[in-house]
Amino acid sequence: MDNNGAAGTITREPLLNAEPVIQLRLLELQDRDTHLAQIDHKVRTLPEAARLAELAARLIRVLDEITAAETIAGDLRLGQARADADVEQVRERARRDQELLDSGSINDPKQLQSLQHELGSLARRQSELEDVELEVMERVEGALAAVRQLTGERDQLEIEQLEVTSALEGLMAGITAERDATAAERASIKAEIPDELLALYEKIRVDRDGRGAARIYRGQCEGCRMQLPPSEIDALRNAAPDAVIRCEECRRILIRTAESGL
Numbered sequence: 001m002d003n004n005g006a007a008g009t010i011t012r013e014p015l016l017n018a019e020p021v022i023q024l025r026l027l028e029l030q031d032r033d034t035h036l037a038q039i040d041h042k043v044r045t046l047p048e049a050a051r052l053a054e055l056a057a058r059l060i061r062v063l064d065e066i067t068a069a070e071t072i073a074g075d076l077r078l079g080q081a082r083a084d085a086d087v088e089q090v091r092e093r094a095r096r097d098q099e100l101l102d103s104g105s106i107n108d109p110k111q112l113q114s115l116q117h118e119l120g121s122l123a124r125r126q127s128e129l130e131d132v133e134l135e136v137m138e139r140v141e142g143a144l145a146a147v148r149q150l151t152g153e154r155d156q157l158e159i160e161q162l163e164v165t166s167a168l169e170g171l172m173a174g175i176t177a178e179r180d181a182t183a184a185e186r187a188s189i190k191a192e193i194p195d196e197l198l199a200l201y202e203k204i205r206v207d208r209d210g211r212g213a214a215r216i217y218r219g220q221c222e223g224c225r226m227q228l229p230p231s232e233i234d235a236l237r238n239a240a241p242d243a244v245i246r247c248e249e250c251r252r253i254l255i256r257t258a259e260s261g262l
């Protein structure tokens with residue numbers, strides 16, 4: 001074994017030793033950590049969660065629009081009440097004039113003429129006011145139709161919100177169970193790993209995209225995918241089985257298995 005030559009390049013760190021079976025457990029720990037990270041990523045990117053956020057935003061907008069449409073409808077209704085009252089006032093006056101005319105109590109021709117003239121004006125005025133009344137009524141109808149359309153839209157959004165919430169809850173129950181089971185496995189594996197090795201693994205895992213340990217597979221580091229140079233392969237072949245070795249490229253802990261190609 002050449003401890004001063006090529007092997008020296010692999011173990012620049014203070015020498016750390018762990019039985020091969022423990023090193024393999026480190027690979028299992030990595031497997032659980034990778035799985036946990038995948039689960040967390042899945043939770044963050046669930047389409048149902050994005051849809052819920054979108055529905056909530058749309059609901060806020062629609063509720064605002066309903067308030068605005070109801071305010072417009074309310075104002076128009078007040079206008080309609082005024083127009084109704086205006087028409088009623090003219091009708092009432094025309095009715096009184098007509099009664100007076102029909103009573104035969106007015107004999108003065110000038111007075112009669114004036115009364116007939118007023119009835120004619122009142123009829124024209126009533127017709128004008130009825131046109132206004134009709135126009136306001138149509139605008140009220142339009143405003144109420146807008147309110148109905150918006151409340152219908154709101155109801156649809158709320159129905160979908162309930163459906164998506166329920167689907168998301170179902171999904172999350174499954175995901176949480178899977179996460180809990182994986183975290184429990186991780187805890188039991190972790191308990192078997194010596195503190196120093198665990199600390200090194202955790203440090204590299206944080207620095208290196210969630211991967212602290214990687215298998216050597218057919219002469220390649222599975223962490224950074226680098227093909228190990230022949231000199232390093234030689235050094236690995238000669239290294240003690242319990243030596244903790246690291247990739248020269250990515251610095252991850254390298255785990256030797258039967259498929260490492262050494």
Ligand SMILES: [Zn+2]
Binds near residue numbers: 222223248
């Ligand atoms: Zn590497």
